[in-house]
Amino acid sequence: MKGTFTMKTGRGIAILLAAAATVPLVLAGADRPSIAAVPASHADEASTVRRITEPQYRRAITDIFGADIKVVGRFEPDLRVDGLLAVGTSAVSITSGGLEQYETIARNIAEQVVAPDHRASLIGCTPAAADPAGSACAGQVFDRLGLRMLRRPLAPAERAALVATTLESARALGDFHAGLAAALTGLLTSPDFLFRIDRPGAPEQGRRMVDGWSKASRLSFFLWNAPPDEMLLAAAAKGELDRPEARARLVATMIASPRFADGVRAFFSDFLHLDDIDLLAKDARIYPAFSSAVAADAREQTLRTITDLLVDRQGDYRDLFTTRRIAMNRTLGPLYDVPVAERGWTFHQFPDGDPRAGLFTQISFLAQHSHPGRTSPTLRGKAIQEILLCETIPAPPANVNFAVVQDVDNPTLKTTRARLQAHLDDEECASCHKLTDPMGLALEKFDGAGQFRTTEHGEAIDTTGSFADTHFDGAAALGRLFQRNPQPIDCLVQSTWRYAMGRRLAAFDKPVVARLNADFAGTGYRMVDLIRAIALSPQFYEYEPASPPARMAGWPALATKGAM
Incomplete structure (x- = not known):
């Protein structure tokens, strides 16, 4: 034809x-x-x-x-x-x-x-x-x-x-x-x-x-x-x-x-695994306020918050873990218990003392790293370790029995912390859970959809934990520890370099990553300066023969x- x-x-x-x-x-x-x-x-x-x-x-x-x-x-x-x-x-x-x-x-x-x-x-x-x-x-x-x-x-x-x-x-x-x-x-x-x-x-x-x-x-x-x-x-x-x-x-x-913000958004979407939100599903009977629209807007909320802090205001990357200024719209307002009168996106400032502070208390992080019908301190802690600290957490053995953790109606073990503690009686599980759960439990006052709560089955929720040999209580306190710790910075610099080069970190990358880390500190941890330093680095343009x-x-x- x-x-x-x-x-x-x-x-x-x-x-x-x-x-x-x-x-x-x-x-x-x-x-x-x-x-x-x-x-x-x-x-x-x-x-x-x-x-x-x-x-x-x-x-x-x-x-x-x-x-x-x-x-x-x-x-x-x-x-x-x-x-x-x-x-x-x-x-x-x-x-x-x-x-x-x-x-x-x-x-x-x-x-x-x-x-x-x-x-x-x-x-x-x-x-x-x-x-x-x-x-x-x-x-x-x-x-x-x-x-x-x-x-x-x-x-x-x-x-x-x-x-x-x-x-x-x-x-x-x-x-x-x-x-x-x-x-x-x-x-x-x-x-x-x-x-x-x-x-x-x-x-x-x-x-x-x-x-x-x-x-x-x-x-x-x-x-x-x-x-x-x-x-x-x-x-x-x-x-x-x-x-x-x-x-x-x-x-x-x-x-x-203006296109630079698109590049920053693309990096953080990859770095924080925000693209995975497209696959997120929640049990509507347990979390009726959660929907696919909420999931999509939660990702957009995080990206808008990041670009506002790091691009528009040229802020310190470390403040991402403590900032109380967050993008907000009418779809997300009810889950945050925040009235939103305006159409479209605006910015909301949570007051001092509010449990919402920093990346760990945003719905994109809390809901994504939870199960469809319940929270998961293990998944949340694993995400913190692997994404933000560049640590590798081994996969659980194939024969692990999750029955105790999954029994949310257990009349004796009413809180997630109690059920996890019983689960840790298995020594084979304990080695990994000791790495993930102390930080994940700090986020337990936010349910599997990211909504704030104070009790679970009538029991008060304990959010104490430890990071870098320091004890803390709650998500905001964990964020403050991350703001002061060098490991999240090291991880970000490594991840940005790997993102730019499109490959794993090699031994010959160590000198340039160390220099980028030092320069990043010298500029007050401004993301714009880190990206500029990579773009100006001769190593960024080196030819690496492949087959x-x-x-x-x-x-x-x-x-x-x-x-x-």
Whole structure:
């Protein structure tokens, strides 16, 4: 049918991408879809290879094509490695089923881009009498879009292949714009779009660095959680990113941009596992005030509180554990017992002496690290240890008996503390519970939905505990101890560096992390200064050779013809 581009494979309907010599159509078995991919030049010399995340994909489409182009479809879940999804992006590939999903999403995007209501603004040309096939128009389109989509210039052979794909598809489908959509779909499903592929550049101060285009991507994804914009790409083209003083000016500009808050939000969403709130469910009979809307707003509350403190007010990171200023809206007000008259978001200041103080008393933390129908000092303590202190808590043995802890109707053991103490009679369990429970029990005056209470089954709740050999009583007191302890700072610096680099901490990272830690203290623990220091660090741009075949081994149905 004129204007459509589908074909049958063993899995049903997949996108037909007309083949050119360097953009081959591949059919890798009856159970896999067909896909044409623009070869990644010099990928055999690639350094880190990181799959872009769903938010980064969506941001890229908006930045390149505009907010009117919708991204419709399901994405494969990201993988959390060493506590961070950012580290997992270096470890994941794309399954056959995931590639089909990317194809479906890409085809839908391409169809929108070439649709009559978008052609004038997004395509900007058509075949003419002097160019009846449309080769000049196709070349103009890929000259403009190729750089933004691949985050590097198209090689001449790639440009020629894309034009040839467009024309060959147009002949097969009887429509120039359908042919253009086929080639755009190929770009949107190419490894250079779906992965961040670092490539080597010129040495700098004795270090082998990534090239300017890779520097632009590292900066933009770290500071803005988005692909590089025209400013950064222009700087890369001029070689400015290869000069430390020019990089410093660009970093200052990027931090001053409103988009910097998006980058900070992305880091803390990953660091605090806030994306996991999407999977949160509570027993409606026990927590009738809790809903999916509450969960989503609880995440937004924490992110708004963080950006207010750390970006807008340039505050001390340590105050995140003690601040009584918190974002609030009407959805969350009833759970906090706070009347909210205004529509939208506002900020509420809890008075001195109120049990609400700091991150540990926010619903995003309390509800997420609880069971559907009850609290869990163990889960809460484990989250504190692993996320905020960078400690590893072993998984429980397979044969653990949780019957005592789960019996919330026990007539004798009425409080969670009492049931946990009985559970600790098992020595095999006690070793880990001694690490998690003392801090988790400090939060017991907040139920599994994060609502404040003073008793459990009529018994007064004991919130005493210990941290770093110091005894305390209650969540606010625990937050004050965290504010003064160096371990949460060490953990944050390590986590920010791992997030920026997209990999686990290595032995050779220790000197730079130690320097970042010292500088962070010297600036009054301002998050903006920590991020700036990483972005200005030469080590952030170092080329780290990797084995692309191993990194890309999971990529299905991809023809290389020696190009990768």
